[in-house]
Amino acid sequence: MSFSPLLSATMPVIFHAIVALALCLLTIVMFTLPKGNRMHRTLGWVWVIGMGFVAISSFWISGLRHIGPFSAIHVLSIYTLFSLVANVRAARSHNVKAHRKGMKSLVFGALVLAGLFTLLPGRIMFDMVTGG
Template sequence: MSFAPLFASPGPVVLHAIAALAAFALGLVQIVAPKGTVPHRLLGWLWVAIMAFVALSSFFVHEIRLWGPWSPIHLLSIGTLFGLAAAVYAARRHAVRSHRNAMIGIFVGGLVIAGGFTLLPGRIMHAVVFGG
């Protein structure tokens, strides 16, 4: 594993990838940590901010171009932004089940599935994880 291919990439790609890795790590913490506590709420707001950055920064990453500068991965970014709004709204209404389902859906769709696409051959994160 070498981060050299990532750090040789354009700035938006580097920022997007670092934020996504941070969101993944913090998301794992949030999944296993006790719910409803002050730390859960504070870290949750931080996670929402990082995920919003990840989703928004993806619109400056154009490695795969299927529709002009866009790809199906950008649809996940749009879904992530709507999902974040829905999850926060559910939390504010104390709709625990809706909040939990939305957050897990964002984690899986916005990080695990989208992250899986970055590991395909020819992608930067493939080179980082598996070598050039």
């Protein structure tokens, strides 16, 4: 493992990756702590703001280009932003079932699947993990 591929990337990529990795850890904490209390709400807002940052920062990352400077992954970023709003609304209206389902779906799509795509050959995280 080598951090040099990430550290030699542009600032948007560095911040995007660091916040996304931190959110992976925070997600584990959020899924293990009791739900609905003050700590859950506070950490939940940290998570939502962080995910918003990750989604928005992706628009300054254009390594893959399918439509102008954008790629298919940017559709996921737009979906993430809308999903964040919908899931916060569900929580604020005490629709726990919708909030739980929506957040699990968002974690799977925006963190797990998107994270796996960063491990494809030729991507910065692949180079970081393999020492390339």
